[in-house]
Amino acid sequence: MTQTLEMPSSPHIETVPDDKEVVIDCRGVSKHFYEPVEGSRTWRNLFLGERRRIRAVNQVSFRVYRGEIFGLLGANGSGKSTMIRLIATLLFPDAGQLTVFGKDVVRHQQEVRRRINRVSVEASFFKKLSSMENLRYTARLYGLSVQEGERRALEILRRLGISSQKSRVPLENLSRGMQQKVAIARALMTDPELVLLDEPTTGLDPKSKRDVQKFLLEVKKGGQTTMILTSHDMDEAEKLCDRIAIINKGSLIALDTPEGLKRKTGASTMEEVFFRCTGTEWEDALADEDDE
Numbered sequence: 001m002t003q004t005l006e007m008p009s010s011p012h013i014e015t016v017p018d019d020k021e022v023v024i025d026c027r028g029v030s031k032h033f034y035e036p037v038e039g040s041r042t043w044r045n046l047f048l049g050e051r052r053r054i055r056a057v058n059q060v061s062f063r064v065y066r067g068e069i070f071g072l073l074g075a076n077g078s079g080k081s082t083m084i085r086l087i088a089t090l091l092f093p094d095a096g097q098l099t100v101f102g103k104d105v106v107r108h109q110q111e112v113r114r115r116i117n118r119v120s121v122e123a124s125f126f127k128k129l130s131s132m133e134n135l136r137y138t139a140r141l142y143g144l145s146v147q148e149g150e151r152r153a154l155e156i157l158r159r160l161g162i163s164s165q166k167s168r169v170p171l172e173n174l175s176r177g178m179q180q181k182v183a184i185a186r187a188l189m190t191d192p193e194l195v196l197l198d199e200p201t202t203g204l205d206p207k208s209k210r211d212v213q214k215f216l217l218e219v220k221k222g223g224q225t226t227m228i229l230t231s232h233d234m235d236e237a238e239k240l241c242d243r244i245a246i247i248n249k250g251s252l253i254a255l256d257t258p259e260g261l262k263r264k265t266g267a268s269t270m271e272e273v274f275f276r277c278t279g280t281e282w283e284d285a286l287a288d289e290d291d292e
């Protein structure tokens, strides 16, 4: 039996608290995709066959405030990455309104993009160059001096547990986990206002995972950087996120602090919260969509 929580369509009725600044305002946003239906090609419809409509994001509403880490949790295929890509202006909503720093993502795409950094598993780098060289390049793009770029790069790599020696090794010779850390370093070395972290610790060994989590909490303490985080690790989400939105089949079904979610559902763990809200065990939710 799933539980219905107080729905977060209310953020737009409630006034924004005096001490909060809205960074992301998402109102009734939807995004659909079309997918070919296997085996549906016929002589009449030789090329395309039938197409199935997928509601990747379905009338989602929420607000994100400056300085918070806002978690998006959901099963595989529930729409988290699509939501991240909508915020990053890599996709446009089919319906609803999405503003970032008060700017509409469709009408002010460039302005929004300039204020966002994104970390995803498919981060692109100059693989023949070292972490240090890649970060120096980023620093130059952001107008930092050579010395400042070098200083920041060294500092951030150190905080993420990458030694000065390792930072000189070509990226292609580093493990995927290490490259992921460099992607995080790159996204955060320029003091961005908004960072989109799509599964930042997936594939990292336990120590690296802890390094990254500690680093993100330190960044949060600064109070200026807002972070949106998706994760397959419930403990991580609970540890890092100020508030968590649970997405199920494209719809936002619960939104609160981790403690608030537990209290409302009478659950003692976030896995239990997830089960009570969706009727699906978290472990099953992480299985491939095709396994269902």
Ligand SMILES: Nc1ncnc2c1ncn2[C@@H]1O[C@H](COP(=O)(O)OP(=O)(O)OP(=O)(O)O)[C@@H](O)[C@H]1O
Residues within 6 Å of the ligand: 033, 034, 035, 054, 055, 056, 074, 075, 076, 077, 078, 079, 080, 081, 082, 083, 289
């Ligand atoms: N470009 C696309 N074309 C067609 N369907 C898509 C496209 N992108 C996503 N989808 C579908 O939209 C739904 C939501 O996908 P999305 O990647 O946002 O989920 P997710 O929650 O991020 O999943 P995961 O945790 O596996 O990354 C899925 O059914 C997915 O197959």
